[in-house]
Each structure stands twice: as C-alpha cells, then as structure tokens.
Amino acid sequence: MRTAIFPGSFDPFTIGHYDIVKRGLCLFDRIIIGIGRNSVKKETFPIRERLAAIQRIFADEPAVEVEIYDCLTVDFAREHGVSFILRGIRCVEDFEYERNMAEANKQLGGVETILLYTRPEYAHISSTLVRDLYSYNKDVSAYLPAYPKTDNNDRQQ
Ligand code: ADP
16 A cells, blocks of 8 residues: 655645645555644644644545644654655745755655645645735635535535
C-alpha cells in the first residue's frame, strides 16, 4: 500500500488543500493529513478544531486519515513507516520553499516529496487569505471544503 503524509498548518484547511488531497488519492492508496503543531506560527483556529473539521470533511473517505503531530515531518513520516510527503505548489515562492524542504527531508530521512501544482482557479487561495477575511467578519465559506452530504452539504462556518 502506497501512503503519503500531507503535512501543513491548515489554519484553516481550504479548498486548495482539499484539491491536493483528492488528486493525491490518484497517486496514493492512503493519505495521512498531518497537522503540524507550530510553536512559532500563531494559530487562528485551535488545532483540535482543525482536526475535527478535516476529519468531518473526509468522513466518507476511508483512505484519508488526520492526525496532529509535534515533531519534525520526517520523524512523523518515519513513525508511520511512510516514505512520501505530498505538498502543493502555487507560485514561484512556494517552489523555492518546497525545494529546500524536499531536499532537507530527503537528506534527513530519505523521504521523497511529491509536488502537485495547484489548479489555476485555486492558485490565489491560502489559509492567510481566509484568516484575513475572517478577521474582518467576511464570509469565507467559498474557500472552505463542504462537509459530506450526510450534513446537508453544509460548508464550514
Ligand atoms: P505550511 O504551513 O506547512 O506551509 P499550509 O497549511 O499553508 O502549510 O499548506 C500546506 C500545503 O498545501 C503546502 O504545500 C502549500 O503549498 C499547499 N497549498 C496551500 N494552499 C494551496 C492551494 N490553494 N493550492 C495548492 N496547494 C496549496
């Protein structure tokens, strides 16, 4: 079984992230979404709420698991016996960052990074954008994945 870790802050998890996971499932049998606990980045949405929201989004998708981790991503991957990291890439700035991380993770743990380009219509979507809009009480539901049909296909609030 081919498994990948999809690591990130997901503060919050957007339709851009969702699209990477769905497309990643064409490449991997199983994807573990790892919500990294980051002591430097200030969180907007509590990590437990992010975990619950992502679990609910993928409630109908048994190939997707969600976990919180607070170690290096390579160590998290190794704990699970996983040799692949899945990441998304939107722009040149993402590329530079992802290349450095991929190189480090390869050197540190022999873990390969698989990058998927964003769909153009999602290229401008980031957790930062959603957080900014949210802080001004704007409706951000268009940027968040819908919950499965069992819940009337509600989007997150
Ligand atoms: P991090 O804090 O590790 O950068 P993020 O939660 O911001 O984590 O993002 C996790 C991954 O998802 C990263 O690889 C990021 O480039 C990717 N990503 C974020 N937004 C999008 C998007 N709109 N389309 C495709 N990939 C995205």
